[in-house]
Amino acid sequence: MELTNIHLVAGAGFLLAMVLGAVMNRTNFCTMGAVSDWVNMGLNGRFAAWVLAMGIAVAGAQVLELLGLVDLQSSIYRTANFGWLGYMVGGLLFGIGMTLAGGCGQRSLVRLGSGNLKSLVVVLVLGITAYATLGGILGLLRVNYFGPVAIDLASHGVEDQGLATLLGGLSGMAVGSGMRWLIAALVALLLIGWALRQPALRSSVDNLLGGIVTGLCVVGAWVITGVYGLDDFDPVRVESLTFIAPTGNTINYAMTFTGATINFGIAVVLGMIAGSFLYALLSRSFRIETFTDRTDMCNHLIGAVLMGFGGVLALGCTIGQGVSGVSTLAAGSFVAMICIVIGCALTLKVQYHLMDEPGFFRALLRGIADLLMPWRAD
């Protein structure tokens, strides 16, 4: 077989994802765990690790773009099509789903690598749902109800949904490259500065390592697809790490292997599992875990469906929108990321109150009250 550009890009993506999978296994990096730690015990170390990853990714991706090395504009995040309802509803559903399923797509891949067969079920159901949402039966729902309400920024004279472009469009000012550097620097400094001010991040080598490596891997992925993979004759899509649609593509790839071509996203999904698996073997932490509880299995299945549907609707997961998307400074990525966090926090609260509340709606009301008035929450 002759190695073409796409094979080289996929190979590099696989190696990068192996490093990330191993590090995420070691450091317990988990965006759902990040929200859970904060909501349930007032500890924001893992949340700060996530924010640190965002900050590093913004800094790296923006430097690459502003130096003219990577064309972030051609990625899926910063288009002129502002699908606000998809970002919001998709984000909320994804946040609910990742809480019910015990972790987001990234975390499920890592846990699958370390022997958790509950995660295998989540990954399979998530991937199939994602595929059904991309072009299958759920795709109709997405296209018919969420597509029409999207705002076409171009018809308002705004080229794209990047923060700098939006600011220019709203203020009527021309936004030059100086302004773009300034906005990128401000956002990166704000994110990194806030994260590093949190003692729970600074005092934990694992949290620092998880955040830094995640951020660097997202930048590395932009370099792989945008610089290394740049080939006019054999182009690859400019993309970074994301785990929902690619999980669906991976399942499809496995089933149609002889007639299919690998791509960057598939290689990253496989690399994450492989990296986590190797780390689990080397650290002797590999262990088979299975479902033992009926409610728990139902929750995981519902969670996987919500993540597959919500993740495609919102154009990404906690890493795809939450770090890769955010690194392009697309407004929609921030909306999706915030909605994921809200969906997750609310679900944690509802699950907590459901333990002693008679009905779902009372638990839901108490959960909403807790989020609106955190000082009064348990």
Added chain:
Amino acid sequence: MTEFTRELDTSGLNCPMPILRTKKALKDLQSGEILKVVATDPGTVKDMEAFAKQTGNALLEASTEGDSFIYRLQKG
């Protein structure tokens, strides 16, 4: 070293459920009483330690027994 007031079994459950259930169970205990938690999720090792430290409940024991992780928390 093995006495406890109440036992909570979270076997088979993953993050966030063991911590959510522990939090709820501790809420119903009096100060000084001891909650024994059984878990199978390896993630609880770090979580339980952080939870105890952060919420001011003493982690009296963290051990393994076969495939299970055993914790004893004293309500602060």
